[in-house]
Each structure stands twice: as C-alpha cells, then as structure tokens.
Amino acid sequence: MATENLHRLVAARWQNSFTRLNQGQPGITGLLAFSEAWTLATDFLHPCDLADLESRKRFDMNKVRSSTEILSKSKMLPLLLENFLEDMRKNQHLITRDVEAFMARYEETADPQYISQLVFRLCEWYSAWCPIPELGQTILHAYMLNFQTHVFSVLPPSFSNGFKDLVSRTFDISRSSTPPPWLNVPSVFQTPDNPSRADYALWAAFEQLGLLERYESLISSVCYEYIESHILETCTGKWDEQMLKPLRDWMTDNIVPWMLMPYARGAKSANEARSMLQGVGSRFDFHVCKTLSDLRTREIFDIIVDYPDSVPALQDLKECLQRVDQRAQLVQTLRKANRKRLLHPGADTKDILTQYVSIIRCLRIVDPPGVLLFKVADPIRKYLRERSDTIRCIVASLVGDGESGDSLVDENEPIQPLQQMQVEDYTDPSWEPEPIDAGPDFRTNKPSDVISTLVSIYDSKDLFVKELQVLLAQRLLAITDGNFERERRNIEILKIRFGEAALQVCEVMLRDMTDSKRIDQHVQSQQDLPLQxxxxxxxxxxxxxxxNFVMPGQFKEIQDEYAKEFNAFKPDKKLRWLPHLGTITLDVVLKDRTINACVPPLDAAFLELFSTKDRWTVDELIAAVGSVDRTAALKALSTWVDIGILKEEEDNQYRLLEVAEAESDIVHKPPPTRPVPAAEEVPTALTVQQQQAEQMRVFWKFIEGMLTNLGALSLDRIQTMLKIAPNYNRTIEQLAAFMEAARREGLVTVKDGMWKLNRQ
Structure with missing residues (x-):
C-alpha cells in the first residue's frame, strides 16, 4: 500500500515539474526550450578569466534576456543563482592571484598607486562577473555579498595602510580636474558625470567594492590627521590672533568639498548634500575644536606668560572648551607646568606673583565663573603662603615700589576697596547655580579684582597693613629732596583699598616727615649747621x-649743637640719634690730594678717628665708636682702602695714607664716590618677620617659665597660657614653628607631643 502511494506522489510531483518546465507546450517543446535557456544562461554567467578574454564567447543579449525570462517563469532563478555562486567559488583563485600580485608590488615600494591599480582591477573583475539586471535584485545582492566577502578575506593587513595612503592622496587630487599620471582610470569609470573632480572615479570604485562602508573609520581618521597636521602647522605658537574662525573657513574651502565624494555622492541637490554632510561635518568641527584645544592646553603656560598679547588664543580656547569637555585636562596640565616651572625654590617670589596674576586674568577670560582658576590657583596660593617675602612683594606692588612689581597692578582696573567673602543671596533674580564641575569649597562670589585676590591668600589683612607701614617708612626715609607727593598719593589710594583706620599710622608718618622738614629749617635758621x-x-x-655706636670728634659736636637748638625749639621733646642711618658727604683733605666721598655714617666715624692718629687696629676702632658688628666694621674700612686713603697692614692694622704711595695708580684715577645705599640693600626699618622674631624672643621668657614650673606641656597648653601674655596674637602654627626653632638650638626637647626644657 505504501509503495503505491509513494509511486502516486512521485508521479504527481513529476507531472507538476514537467508542466512548469514545459510551459504548457505540446509534447516536450517547452522542456527543450528550457534546456536551451538554461544552457545559454549558465554559459553567459560562467566567470571568465580577465587574462584570457579572447576565449570568452560572444552572446546575443536578446537571446540571453529571453533565456532569463524563461528561467524566471519556470521559477528556476534560485537554482541558477546557486549554480552561479558555485562557479564563482571555483574561480575565485583568479581574483586572489591579482590581489597577491598588486600587494606584493605595494609592499616592495610602499607606493599607493599600486593600491589604486588593485582597486580598479577588482572593479574590472566585479563588472566582468556581475549578473545582468534582468536576473533581479536578489541575485545581484547575493553576487555582491559573495564577491566582497571573498575580496575582503584575501586582502592582506598591509592593504589598510596602502588604502589609507591612497585616501590621503585624494585631498590633493580633489582640487584638480585632471587625474595625476599615476592614477590610471579604466575606461569604464571615465564618465562625464563629474568632470571637475579628478578623484571621482576612485571614490566610485571604492563604493562599488564596498570599501567606503568597510573602512569608514579609516577614511575618517585620514581626515582627522589631515586636520591635525594643518592646525599644528598653522597655529602652533601663534597666539596674537584668533585661529578658530580661519580654521572653520579652511574647513569650508578644503574639507567640505572633499567630503562630498565619500559622504554625499548620491546627493541630487545642494540641500540634500548639506543634509547628508551635517552629521559628519559636526564630527569634523568637533575634532577641529578638540585639536586646537589640545594644542592650546599644551601651550597654556607660555600663553599665560605672553599675556596680554595672547588674549586671542585664550578666546579661542574658551570657545573650544564650550564645544569640547577638556576642562579637567587643562587644569591638570597647568598645575603640572606650575609645579615644574614656577613653584620651586629657584623661582623669584615676584616672578611667581606676576605669573599668578597673569593666570588670574587669563583664566577669567577662559572661564568667567572662576572654577578653573579656583582649581589651578590653590597650589600657588599655598606655596606663596610659605614664602616669607610674599607679603612684601605684594605690598611693594601696591605702592609702585620701583621694580618690585608694578606689573601686578593693572592701571586700567578701578581702585576699589578690598572685597570680602559674602553669603550668597539666593533671592537675587540674577543668581546662578555653581558650575557642575565646581568643587565643594568653590564659591562663585570670590574677589574679582587682582589685589583682593592676592590679599585673600592670607586670612587677615593686618599683615599687609604692617608691611605697608614698614615699606612706607623705608621710602620716606630714603627721600632727600623733601617731595612727598608721591607717597601722599599712594596713601590715599591705599585708604580706598584698606580703609582709613588701617592707614592712620601711615598718615602720622607722612606728617612727621613734613614736620621734620619744618623743624630742620628752623634749626638751620638759628645756626648754620652741616647737618640735616x-x-x-x-x-x-x-x-x-x-x-648703638657713637659718632666721634666733629660729628659728635655737630650732633650736640643740633640737639641744643632742637631742645630750645621743642623743650618737651628729646632727640635720640640713630647714627647708623643716613649718609655723610665728606671732603677728605690730605697732604697731596683732596677726595670727595659720600659714605654711611660708620665709614665717616672711622675716618674721623684717623685724624687723631695714623694707625688703628680693627678692635681699637670698634671700641672707640661703641658696639659695632665686626663684619660691618671691616666693610666700612674697605671703603677707604678701595679709595686709597687707608692701607691694610699686618695684625688687622690700618694706616692713613697722607701721601699716596708711588706704586698705587689711584692718584691717576678720579676718586670713586660710594653711592647712597638703596632701601632694598640696607633696610632702615625692621620687616614684619623681624619684628615677629623679636617679639617671640620676649615670649620665650614666658615659655621658659611655664616649662620650668609645670614641666612638660603640649603645644595647645602652651598656646592657651600664652594668650594671657600682653600683645600675644600668634597662631598655633607660628608657635609650632618657633618651638621647632628652639628645639634645633637645643633649648627644648619634644617627645610624644610634649615639650620640656633641655636640662643638658
């Protein structure tokens, strides 16, 4: 039973197949026609060898199309496709042969022209084996997929480098309407579709082989590298003009036309092309901003040094950072550069302050809210706090002290009071939240002017006021012409910044100088004295x-006469002379010469002693004038030795040369005049640090008494007990530094945080 049913089923299927293939023709006429059509179609589709085109048969395309139509009606196209693909697999070695040949030439020469020849050769293979359109899109798609799969499987790794080199050549080729000699374009690609582009055929071949899709990222990387090389070549070290707009114009003129081939070849209108290029154009613009941002980030330290000439570069950086999120990289780079080139013992404090002020001004341009400045400035501020002369440099810049830092003060900035931290007003309609990358310690209302920012390095402005008093004292005492207008103007400016109460002492100092001039004029009117x-x-x-030394001889007499007239004019006042300050102009009359010199008082005092006898030892001179440091005494004596008035002999003796020695050539030279010591060289007033050190020596007596009576004490306990001492206002950090200095001197010892006197 089963055998009969099977026979019946096979017979039915055979009849259906016969009917389908015979096409309802009488007898087997249709079957014969199908057989001829199959034979013709398979012969036509059989892959040929391009190296042996003469053996290829000539076909009548009308018959081929008729055969295709017969096979389609017979529903035999899938079988034809399978047969065709099998024939392809058997002949793929022909393609592999050409690929290996061209790639061997490229690997030997590294010349991308062989890659272009390989691409065009593969296109010839593709066109030679491609089915006719009448077979339908299914067969065409299957053919393309199988062809590309085989090609990509046989391409060696070196093809990527060659393809990248070839794509990079298209930037130059695209600007010409004539292909270069090495680009041998086959006749099949020489079409008038786009005669103005010499690279049209090359991109068409890339698209036909599927290379555009497969190597999309590689093509983009070529454009990225082209953009990077142009930016590095044209923008490196060029900070005096904005470069971002010219770069975007260059992109419009050079990159966008090139982009039409790989990214908008199928566009039928300008609007369609613009729409197709919008996404990739945005990526390339992002890369322009990123590359320029990376370059300016690497150059940021030198850009800040070159401020204000580098403002255009900072404006470019600001715009780039709005497009590219590389703020953290900028902070990290600048902090690293500051540590390496700025924050080290070899850098002068004034240079650090100058660079810090430039950083403030530059980063305010790049980031107005101040988040970047807050992150970059923190290490600089901590380092400046550790330097002993920071306050002095800042104060010198406030009063325009010569070369001490005029550049820190911008003359265009309005003079305004020091700004203090304020609590944020959340009810203010213009209030804005802190930036997203702001840290927990950031405050948007930090001082905006440079001086307030510098003063805010320290917790209190009292230190600055004291340093102002010291500096003003030195400047006032250095004035010899009686013109105090500049200092009066400085005080008025400082009143605006620090307030009138803080500058009252400075007002008294300035008034003292005016009164001193008036008193001196009165004394001189009573008795003409060579002393001012x-x-x-x-x-x-x-x-x-x-x-504490005493001026001898005629100098002492002149001082006494001056003091007598002063006491007559001011009976309730008493003069206390400071003989080590000031200068004395002398005419030294010797037997054979007269020498004019302007010297410090100690130098004059020593020479006055030589008027009593010709020979003195250093110890005798020091004993004659009082308490004088031996180093200062030797320096004073060397002044007269250099001029040729004294001569140093053995046993630290000095002899007066009434007559110049014959071997000395001093007689033939104009006598040197020693200049008045500058205020920076010989400070007349004690600095704030020196005053603090002197005061801490007073407080040492209190500390010594505590440790004697109470034994070992902790630093906190010492600080608490010292607060009852008069005028004690030191922080525990300052006390710790003083105790550490005392330990180094062997006065105290410390163990487990407990301090005690060293009994040894």
Missing amino acids: ATIISRHFWPPLQAG
Whole structure:
C-alpha cells in the first residue's frame, strides 16, 4: 500500500515539474526550450578569466534576456543563482592571484598607486562577473555579498595602510580636474558625470567594492590627521590672533568639498548634500575644536606668560572648551607646568606673583565663573603662603615700589576697596547655580579684582597693613629732596583699598616727615649747621634697625649743637640719634690730594678717628665708636682702602695714607664716590618677620617659665597660657614653628607631643 502511494506522489510531483518546465507546450517543446535557456544562461554567467578574454564567447543579449525570462517563469532563478555562486567559488583563485600580485608590488615600494591599480582591477573583475539586471535584485545582492566577502578575506593587513595612503592622496587630487599620471582610470569609470573632480572615479570604485562602508573609520581618521597636521602647522605658537574662525573657513574651502565624494555622492541637490554632510561635518568641527584645544592646553603656560598679547588664543580656547569637555585636562596640565616651572625654590617670589596674576586674568577670560582658576590657583596660593617675602612683594606692588612689581597692578582696573567673602543671596533674580564641575569649597562670589585676590591668600589683612607701614617708612626715609607727593598719593589710594583706620599710622608718618622738614629749617635758621636731620615719632613708626655706636670728634659736636637748638625749639621733646642711618658727604683733605666721598655714617666715624692718629687696629676702632658688628666694621674700612686713603697692614692694622704711595695708580684715577645705599640693600626699618622674631624672643621668657614650673606641656597648653601674655596674637602654627626653632638650638626637647626644657 505504501509503495503505491509513494509511486502516486512521485508521479504527481513529476507531472507538476514537467508542466512548469514545459510551459504548457505540446509534447516536450517547452522542456527543450528550457534546456536551451538554461544552457545559454549558465554559459553567459560562467566567470571568465580577465587574462584570457579572447576565449570568452560572444552572446546575443536578446537571446540571453529571453533565456532569463524563461528561467524566471519556470521559477528556476534560485537554482541558477546557486549554480552561479558555485562557479564563482571555483574561480575565485583568479581574483586572489591579482590581489597577491598588486600587494606584493605595494609592499616592495610602499607606493599607493599600486593600491589604486588593485582597486580598479577588482572593479574590472566585479563588472566582468556581475549578473545582468534582468536576473533581479536578489541575485545581484547575493553576487555582491559573495564577491566582497571573498575580496575582503584575501586582502592582506598591509592593504589598510596602502588604502589609507591612497585616501590621503585624494585631498590633493580633489582640487584638480585632471587625474595625476599615476592614477590610471579604466575606461569604464571615465564618465562625464563629474568632470571637475579628478578623484571621482576612485571614490566610485571604492563604493562599488564596498570599501567606503568597510573602512569608514579609516577614511575618517585620514581626515582627522589631515586636520591635525594643518592646525599644528598653522597655529602652533601663534597666539596674537584668533585661529578658530580661519580654521572653520579652511574647513569650508578644503574639507567640505572633499567630503562630498565619500559622504554625499548620491546627493541630487545642494540641500540634500548639506543634509547628508551635517552629521559628519559636526564630527569634523568637533575634532577641529578638540585639536586646537589640545594644542592650546599644551601651550597654556607660555600663553599665560605672553599675556596680554595672547588674549586671542585664550578666546579661542574658551570657545573650544564650550564645544569640547577638556576642562579637567587643562587644569591638570597647568598645575603640572606650575609645579615644574614656577613653584620651586629657584623661582623669584615676584616672578611667581606676576605669573599668578597673569593666570588670574587669563583664566577669567577662559572661564568667567572662576572654577578653573579656583582649581589651578590653590597650589600657588599655598606655596606663596610659605614664602616669607610674599607679603612684601605684594605690598611693594601696591605702592609702585620701583621694580618690585608694578606689573601686578593693572592701571586700567578701578581702585576699589578690598572685597570680602559674602553669603550668597539666593533671592537675587540674577543668581546662578555653581558650575557642575565646581568643587565643594568653590564659591562663585570670590574677589574679582587682582589685589583682593592676592590679599585673600592670607586670612587677615593686618599683615599687609604692617608691611605697608614698614615699606612706607623705608621710602620716606630714603627721600632727600623733601617731595612727598608721591607717597601722599599712594596713601590715599591705599585708604580706598584698606580703609582709613588701617592707614592712620601711615598718615602720622607722612606728617612727621613734613614736620621734620619744618623743624630742620628752623634749626638751620638759628645756626648754620652741616647737618640735616629727619625727626620722627618713635611711637608711630615701625622699629628701625638698631645701631648703638657713637659718632666721634666733629660729628659728635655737630650732633650736640643740633640737639641744643632742637631742645630750645621743642623743650618737651628729646632727640635720640640713630647714627647708623643716613649718609655723610665728606671732603677728605690730605697732604697731596683732596677726595670727595659720600659714605654711611660708620665709614665717616672711622675716618674721623684717623685724624687723631695714623694707625688703628680693627678692635681699637670698634671700641672707640661703641658696639659695632665686626663684619660691618671691616666693610666700612674697605671703603677707604678701595679709595686709597687707608692701607691694610699686618695684625688687622690700618694706616692713613697722607701721601699716596708711588706704586698705587689711584692718584691717576678720579676718586670713586660710594653711592647712597638703596632701601632694598640696607633696610632702615625692621620687616614684619623681624619684628615677629623679636617679639617671640620676649615670649620665650614666658615659655621658659611655664616649662620650668609645670614641666612638660603640649603645644595647645602652651598656646592657651600664652594668650594671657600682653600683645600675644600668634597662631598655633607660628608657635609650632618657633618651638621647632628652639628645639634645633637645643633649648627644648619634644617627645610624644610634649615639650620640656633641655636640662643638658
């Protein structure tokens, strides 16, 4: 039974197949026609060898199309496709042969022309084996997929490098309407579709082989590298003009036309092309901003040094950072550069402050809210706090002290009071939240002017006021022509910044100088004396440099006469001379010469002693004038030795040369004049640090008494007990530094945080 049913089923299917293939023709006429059509179609589709085109048969395309139509009606196209693909697989070695040949030439020469020849050769294979359109899109798609799969499987790894080189050549080729000699374009690609583009055929071949889709990222990387090389070549070190707009114009003129081939070849209108290029154009513009941002980030330290000439580069960087999120990289790079090139012992404090001020101004351009400045400035501020002369440099810049830092103060900035931190007003309609990358310690209302920012390095402005008093004292005492208008103007400016109360002492100092001039004029009117004294109030001036020697001889007599006239004019006042300050102009009359010199008082005092006898030892001279440092004494004596008035002999003896020695050539030279020591070289007033050190020596007596009576004490306990001492206002950090200095001197010891006197 089963055998009969099977026979019946096979017979039915055979009849259906016969009917379908015979096409309802009488007898087997249709079957014969199908057989001829199959034979013709398979012969036509059989892959040929391009190296042996003469053996290829000539076909009548009308018959081929008729055969295709017969096979389609018979529903035999899938079988024809399978047969065709099998024939392809058997002949793929022909393609592999050409690929290996061209790639061998490229690997030998690294010349991308062989890659272009290979691409065009593969296109010839593709066109030679491609089915006719009448077979339908299914067969065409299957053919393309199988062809590309085989090609990509046999391409060696070196093809990627060659293809990249070839694509990079298209930037130059695209600007010409004539292909270069090495680009041998086959006749099949020489079409008038786009005669103005010499690279049209090359991109058409890339598209036909599927290379555009497969190597899309590689093509993009070529454009990225082209953009990077142009930016590095044209923008490196060029900070005096904005480069972002010219770069975008260059992109419009050079990159966008090139982009039409790989990214908008199928566009039928300008609007369609613009729509197709919008996405990739945005990526390339992003890369322009990123590359320029990376370049300016690497150059940021030098850009800041070159401020304000580098403002255009900073404006470019600001715009790039709005497009590219590389703010953290900028902060990291600048902080690293500051550590390496700025924050080290070899850098002068004034240079650090100058660079810090430039950083403030530059980063305000790049990031107005101040987040970048806050992150970059923190290490600089901590380092400046550790330097002892930071306050002095800042104060010198406030009063325009010569070369001490005028560049820190921008003359265009309005003079305004020091800004203090304020609590944010959330009810303000213009209030804005802090930037997303701001840290927990950031405050948007930090001082905006440079001076307030510099003063805010320290917790209190009292240190600056004291340093202002010291610096003003030195400047006032250095004035010899009696013109105090500049200092009066400086005080008025400082009143605006620090307030009138803080500058009252400075007002008294300035008034002292005016009164001193008037008193000196009165004394001179009573008795013509070769002495002009500057008279100041001891209680309102900073402590001046100590000096206890006594002027001898005629200098002492002149001082006494001046003091007598002063006491007559001011009976309730008493003069206390500071003989180590000031200068003396002398005419030294010797037997054979007269020498004019302008010297410090100690130099004059020593020479006056030689008027009593011709030979003195250093110890005798020091004993004759009083308490004088031996180093200072030797320096004073060397002045006269250099001029040729004294001669140093054995046993630290000095002899007066009434007659110049014959072997000396000093007689034939004009006598040198020693200049008045500058205020920076010989400070007249004690600095704030020196004053603090002197005061801490006073407090040492309190500390010594505590440790003697109470034994070992912690630093906190010492600080608490010192607060009851008069005028003690030191922080625990300052106390710790002082105790550490005392330990190094062997006065105290410390163990487990407990300090005690060293009994040894």
